[in-house]
Amino acid sequence: MNGATNNKVLTLDTLNPNVVKMEYAVRGPIVARAGEIEKELKEGVPKQFTKVVKANIGDCHATGQKPLTFLRQVLAMVTYPELLNSRDFPEDTKNRARRLLEGCRGGSIGSYSDSPGIAVIRQDIAQYISDRDGVPSASDDVYLCAGASAGIKSVLTMLLTGKGGTDKAGIMIPVPQYPLYSATLAEYDAYPIRYYLNEENHWSLDVSELKRSINEAKPNCRPKAIVIINPGNPTGQVLTRENIQSIIKFAKEEKLFILADEVYQHNIYADGSQFFSFKKVLKEMGDEYSSMELASFMSASKGFMGECGYRGGYSEIINLDPAVRLQYNKSISANLCPPVSGQAVIDCIVNPPKPGEPSYELFLKEKTKVLDLLLQKAKLVTKTFNSIEGIKCNEVQGAMYAFPQIFLPPRAIEEAKKQNKTPDSFYCFQLLEETGICTVPGSGFGEKEGTYHFRTTILPPIEELEAVLQKFKEFHIRFLQKYQ
Amino acid sequence: MNGATNNKVLTLDTLNPNVVKMEYAVRGPIVARAGEIEKELKEGVPKQFTKVVKANIGDCHATGQKPLTFLRQVLAMVTYPELLNSRDFPEDTKNRARRLLEGCRGGSIGSYSDSPGIAVIRQDIAQYISDRDGVPSASDDVYLCAGASAGIKSVLTMLLTGKGGTDKAGIMIPVPQYPLYSATLAEYDAYPIRYYLNEENHWSLDVSELKRSINEAKPNCRPKAIVIINPGNPTGQVLTRENIQSIIKFAKEEKLFILADEVYQHNIYADGSQFFSFKKVLKEMGDEYSSMELASFMSASKGFMGECGYRGGYSEIINLDPAVRLQYNKSISANLCPPVSGQAVIDCIVNPPKPGEPSYELFLKEKTKVLDLLLQKAKLVTKTFNSIEGIKCNEVQGAMYAFPQIFLPPRAIEEAKKQNKTPDSFYCFQLLEETGICTVPGSGFGEKEGTYHFRTTILPPIEELEAVLQKFKEFHIRFLQKYQ
Numbered sequence: 001m002n003g004a005t006n007n008k009v010l011t012l013d014t015l016n017p018n019v020v021k022m023e024y025a026v027r028g029p030i031v032a033r034a035g036e037i038e039k040e041l042k043e044g045v046p047k048q049f050t051k052v053v054k055a056n057i058g059d060c061h062a063t064g065q066k067p068l069t070f071l072r073q074v075l076a077m078v079t080y081p082e083l084l085n086s087r088d089f090p091e092d093t094k095n096r097a098r099r100l101l102e103g104c105r106g107g108s109i110g111s112y113s114d115s116p117g118i119a120v121i122r123q124d125i126a127q128y129i130s131d132r133d134g135v136p137s138a139s140d141d142v143y144l145c146a147g148a149s150a151g152i153k154s155v156l157t158m159l160l161t162g163k164g165g166t167d168k169a170g171i172m173i174p175v176p177q178y179p180l181y182s183a184t185l186a187e188y189d190a191y192p193i194r195y196y197l198n199e200e201n202h203w204s205l206d207v208s209e210l211k212r213s214i215n216e217a218k219p220n221c222r223p224k225a226i227v228i229i230n231p232g233n234p235t236g237q238v239l240t241r242e243n244i245q246s247i248i249k250f251a252k253e254e255k256l257f258i259l260a261d262e263v264y265q266h267n268i269y270a271d272g273s274q275f276f277s278f279k280k281v282l283k284e285m286g287d288e289y290s291s292m293e294l295a296s297f298m299s300a301s302k303g304f305m306g307e308c309g310y311r312g313g314y315s316e317i318i319n320l321d322p323a324v325r326l327q328y329n330k331s332i333s334a335n336l337c338p339p340v341s342g343q344a345v346i347d348c349i350v351n352p353p354k355p356g357e358p359s360y361e362l363f364l365k366e367k368t369k370v371l372d373l374l375l376q377k378a379k380l381v382t383k384t385f386n387s388i389e390g391i392k393c394n395e396v397q398g399a400m401y402a403f404p405q406i407f408l409p410p411r412a413i414e415e416a417k418k419q420n421k422t423p424d425s426f427y428c429f430q431l432l433e434e435t436g437i438c439t440v441p442g443s444g445f446g447e448k449e450g451t452y453h454f455r456t457t458i459l460p461p462i463e464e465l466e467a468v469l470q471k472f473k474e475f476h477i478r479f480l481q482k483y484q
Numbered sequence: 485m486n487g488a489t490n491n492k493v494l495t496l497d498t499l500n501p502n503v504v505k506m507e508y509a510v511r512g513p514i515v516a517r518a519g520e521i522e523k524e525l526k527e528g529v530p531k532q533f534t535k536v537v538k539a540n541i542g543d544c545h546a547t548g549q550k551p552l553t554f555l556r557q558v559l560a561m562v563t564y565p566e567l568l569n570s571r572d573f574p575e576d577t578k579n580r581a582r583r584l585l586e587g588c589r590g591g592s593i594g595s596y597s598d599s600p601g602i603a604v605i606r607q608d609i610a611q612y613i614s615d616r617d618g619v620p621s622a623s624d625d626v627y628l629c630a631g632a633s634a635g636i637k638s639v640l641t642m643l644l645t646g647k648g649g650t651d652k653a654g655i656m657i658p659v660p661q662y663p664l665y666s667a668t669l670a671e672y673d674a675y676p677i678r679y680y681l682n683e684e685n686h687w688s689l690d691v692s693e694l695k696r697s698i699n700e701a702k703p704n705c706r707p708k709a710i711v712i713i714n715p716g717n718p719t720g721q722v723l724t725r726e727n728i729q730s731i732i733k734f735a736k737e738e739k740l741f742i743l744a745d746e747v748y749q750h751n752i753y754a755d756g757s758q759f760f761s762f763k764k765v766l767k768e769m770g771d772e773y774s775s776m777e778l779a780s781f782m783s784a785s786k787g788f789m790g791e792c793g794y795r796g797g798y799s800e801i802i803n804l805d806p807a808v809r810l811q812y813n814k815s816i817s818a819n820l821c822p823p824v825s826g827q828a829v830i831d832c833i834v835n836p837p838k839p840g841e842p843s844y845e846l847f848l849k850e851k852t853k854v855l856d857l858l859l860q861k862a863k864l865v866t867k868t869f870n871s872i873e874g875i876k877c878n879e880v881q882g883a884m885y886a887f888p889q890i891f892l893p894p895r896a897i898e899e900a901k902k903q904n905k906t907p908d909s910f911y912c913f914q915l916l917e918e919t920g921i922c923t924v925p926g927s928g929f930g931e932k933e934g935t936y937h938f939r940t941t942i943l944p945p946i947e948e949l950e951a952v953l954q955k956f957k958e959f960h961i962r963f964l965q966k967y968q
Binding site: 009010012014015022023024027035057059060063073076079082086104108110111114115146149150157158160164180187189224257291293305307323324327328330331334339340 | 491492493494495496498499501502503504506507508510511512519541543544545547548549550551556557559560563564567570572588589590592593594595596597598599630631633634642643644645646648663664667668671673708709739740741775777789790791792793794795803805807808811812814815817818819820821822823824825826
């Protein structure tokens with residue numbers, strides 16, 4: 001075996017070191033262990049629980065959310081156009097399906113689309129953005145992508161310098177942050193400039209901290225861009241307009257390309273919180289700012305639709321230098337096109353049924369139900385965590401996650417070190433083994449030295465969620481007793 | 485305007501130089517011009533033709549091929565499970581749809597799958613490969629991906645060295661080749677080791693040429709892998725078992741990871757040609773070879789299904805070092821999962837209706853019709869090109885393209901140089917402007933210095949194809965007369 005291994009082209013020593021470096025906690029070792037436990041449960045291995053609760057990933061349908069009828073009816077007809085003759089589908093869904101099929105070459109979603117996406121869908125997205133912001137959007141600025149992740153990666157690719165050492169591209173990313181960013185920067189060998197969100201002030205984004213982080217990084221890289229996640233993942237904060245303005249000013253001063261991850265724009269729960277897109281704020285700040293380069297990202301996977309599996313997403317990229325845009329258009333062409341079925345899903349989201357159309361009532365009912373339940377769950381989760389000794393949780397203002405801080409006894413921290421785990425990883429593994437609840441340790445998202453967190457989604461059905469939180473509470477008390 | 489441009493973060497000077505370097509001819513400038521011409525035709529601009537014939541890309545449904553009924557029925561039901569109650573779908577399609585939905589979390593294709601794909605689909609693929617090769621395949625070796633392209637890029641990523649200069653990863657690629665490879669190597673800043681296919685001998689792959697190319701490259705890079713496209717794109721050759729054996733021996737001697745692009749495995753036309761997978765040949769060469777690292781790629785986009793838009797594909801990666809496999813599994817996790825609808829498409833292809841099942845007859849009829857027509861078209865195209873003076877075309881043994889050599893008069897070559905175009909690009913642009921036929925210049929795929937080619941698909945409907953070839957012939961004669 002060892003002899004054979006040594007003959008390999010690829011070993012840990014010869015593998016791309018950037019691949020070795022990258023980590024993606026949302027699907028990391030704890031999730032692998034959760035999968036094993038599921039298998040053990042099926043095989044009848046006795047446990048203190050009967051089911052694994054996957055609170056590690058924002059996977060809406062997996063946790064019981066039902067697909068929107070309107071959306072799936074349109075999708076079924078573009079998939080199998082014979083259904084256009086069925087009497088079981090409302091006329092407005094048929095009209096939309098026909099319109100999408102007309103946008104496809106040969107009238108089939110099995111043909112390639114243009115690399116930036118189907119023209120009519122790009123137009124619908126631009127219309128949606130214009131209506132949302134009260135600021136015009138051009139369909140040429142809109143690019144469909146295979147989930148927001150693919151769009152983010154293709155924009156980050158443009159920003160790389162192609163050089164090493166202190167000439168590497170510096171990309172500012174929040175801490176805590178969604179680990180797609182740290183993973184991609186590791187894969188691309190870019191330099192992450194980590195700025196810390198202010199946990200003491202609802203995970204707000206302080207400009208002084210942006211300045212600190214970029215100034216410290218300047219000797220080590222060439223700062224090129226700033227990533228902002230709003231609403232925040234994993235932190236759940238919703239930025240105010242003023243906060244966004246100050247970030248834009250900072251980006252202007254430092255000559256940074258702005259990447260605004262706005263995939264949770266439909267998920268706003270807190271009283272007084274409101275979603276402002278970076279595009280809207282930037283365009284309304286006047287001539288000095290309105291020509292800044294900005295890419296914003298949206299996804300079919302979150303919001304009220306939760307269609308993760310379709311890998312639908314889009315970016316709006318504004319104010320690119322025309323020569324750069326040509327290069328960008330070229331660079332995405334080798335990937336041929338984003339999944340056409342995912343593009344169709346996006347169209348259903350940005351162009352939903354309108355009042356008076358046959359699908360409107362049901363669509364509104366289904367959408368409202370999902371969002372109302374998420375709001376209730378956001379409040380329940382915040383309240384419950386804050387009722388537990390040794391846990392502090394900022395309000396879940398938006399998105400789909402809570403990121404509570406856990407105050408761990410020194411003996412637990414020592415024990416974790418002995419086991420070569422971060423303290424929060426140690427905690428999350430025990431939580432999983434004892435209760436079946438799968439969360440992600442805060443260290444996977446980044447956190448201030450000496451603080452410990454975990455991320456949990458707020459997605460389990462509300463009736464389950466109460467029981468889950470109760471089980472969690474009991475575990476936490478046991479844990480504290482054990483290591484106090 | 486210039487002032488604004490100078491304020492940009494991204495200009496041609498600051499853009500990732502690897503992005504600037506990369507080219508992807510299949511969607512290059514000639515295709516952009518074809519799109520403009522389509523617009524002009526719609527606007528009533530008078531032309532010598534009424535329609536653009538897009539022979540630039542293997543986009544089956546766009547050129548009139550109809551989707552397989554079986555496949556789209558299964559897909560419609562997994563999309564909108566209420567259809568499982570419909571009396572209009574055969575029982576075997578329902579069983580398959582139910583089985584796929586059971587493989588999805590929450591019973592919805594809107595949930596994320598595991599990053600390597602849905603377990604039951606991986607098993608079906610492994611079964612398909614085992615049956616095809618008569619050699620066992622393990623589902624853990626199978627990875628679904630967003631079209632073969634995404635799978636190829638993720639394997640190439642592992643092979644990078646993370647270093648520059650003469651430590652760059654050297655990847656052997658054929659010339660001519662499908663430009664995904666040259667584009668990806670440019671983007672990843674890897675070193676392309678170009679080996680030439682032998683046009684004089686049906687585009688065969690000579691080991692002496694492999695040796696020449698790698699020996700010349702060794703001072704400049706660290707050779708890590710060899711890419712083989714079989715059946716060939718754009719060249720249409722089908723490798724013999726003996727040829728494959730000699731390539732495997734070469735790879736063993738040079739300690740190369742093998743990437744076998746086998747997306748056209750169903751597209752074999754020539755008498756006496758047969759598809760042998762690299763996996764089968766390697767496994768049957770005995771112990772010395774059977775533990776070599778090999779990744780082979782397959783796609784939903786080609787074959788008899790032509791479902792390009794779904795971005796379905798898979799790779800089988802065998803004999804990875806276990807530690808490397810863990811790293812690979814980690815590296816694909818940040819991309820979450822391949823499109824689940826595309827995964828379902830793949831399942832329909834690897835697990836088609838069986839004799840006796842209600843969908844079998846129609847499925848077989850539709851599949852046979854597509855493949856029979858492709859065979860007729862392959863023969864027609866080869867024959868017609870070889871009947872034209874100044875054109876020489878190897879037999880289209882497989883895949884979906886012809887790659888004829890065109891012998892251009894010196895005056896045409898001079899004129900091309902004046903216009904700052906390659907001679908074959910100059911030729912293809914004139915062909916497009918005069919006839920509406922859109923092909924891709926050979927220079928986009930690579931060709932021997934001083935030779936000129938173009939790639940055309942064989943996909944247009946057979947009744948159209950004859951007229952297209954006639955128009956082509958007339959153009960070619962005019963072109964020769966003009967520049968003789």
